[in-house]
Amino acid sequence: xxxxxxxxxxxxxxxxxxxxxxxxxxxxxxxxxxxxxxxxxxxxxxxxxxxxxxxxxxxxxxxxxxxxxxxxxxxxxxxxxxxxxxxxxxxxxxxxxxxxxxxxxxxxxxxxxxxxxxxxxxxxxxxxxxxxxxxxxxxxxxxxxxxxxxxxxxxxxxxxxx
Numbered sequence: 001x002x003x004x005x006x007x008x009x010x011x012x013x014x015x016x017x018x019x020x021x022x023x024x025x026x027x028x029x030x031x032x033x034x035x036x037x038x039x040x041x042x043x044x045x046x047x048x049x050x051x052x053x054x055x056x057x058x059x060x061x062x063x064x065x066x067x068x069x070x071x072x073x074x075x076x077x078x079x080x081x082x083x084x085x086x087x088x089x090x091x092x093x094x095x096x097x098x099x100x101x102x103x104x105x106x107x108x109x110x111x112x113x114x115x116x117x118x119x120x121x122x123x124x125x126x127x128x129x130x131x132x133x134x135x136x137x138x139x140x141x142x143x144x145x146x147x148x149x150x151x152x153x154x155x156x157x158x159x160x161x162x
Contacts, residue, residue, distance in 0.1 A: 031114040031133050032106040034140040038091055039102045039118060049089055049097070063134050063141040069160045085159050093129055093147040097122050106133075114140070 038061065042049050051057055053074075058067040070086060077084035088095045103119040112135035119128050130146040145156040 027112075027135070028106050028108050028114060031116065031140045032104065034133070035104050035106060035116040035118065035131060039104065042092060042097060042099055043101065045098055047097070047099075050091065052086075052090075061142055063136050063143050066143065066157065069157065073160060086156070090145050090156055091118075091129065092122060093127060094122055113143075 038050065041047055050061070052061070052070070055067065055071050058070055062070065070084075073086065074084045089097070092099070099120045099122050101120065104116060106114050106116045109115050109132075114133040116131040116133060117128065118131065119126070121127065128148060131142050132144040132146070133140050134143040135141075142156075146153050148154070
């Protein structure tokens with residue numbers, strides 16, 4: 001016969017599992033909203049996309065260590081009067097685009113992490129971009145981006161490894 005303690009512990013476990021599941025669903029919904037907001041400025045013809053020219057711009061989308069990598073590269077390139085390593089748009093994986101729509105899915109990866117997969121067609125070619133997301137200070141930021149080039153994965157962080 002179950003004791004009062006067994007019943008209370010069982011109820012507490014059920015309640016905490018329900019709360020954790022609800023929190024994960026809210027986190028995933030927030031991550032999806034973050035990614036949709038990134039891709040909204042790219043939808044349609046002659047769109048401007050997102051500008052990543054300043055550190056403030058970078059901080060809106062990327063987590064701090066990735067901001068530091070991109071910012072350092074941009075500043076080093078400017079001093080050399082050269083093109084930075086990231087010379088295209090990381091969200092579209094191109095310098096030009098015309099994208100009528102995006103198919104975005106987000107999966108919870110646990111511990112304040114999520115993965116977003118963005119599929120679209122650009123210049124008649126199917127493109128898939130994977131965003132590794134991380135919660136930073138209660139908001140979602142990009143930890144890394146993965147593209148496929150010649151059937152091999154390439155990452156944003158990998159661009160900066162010299």
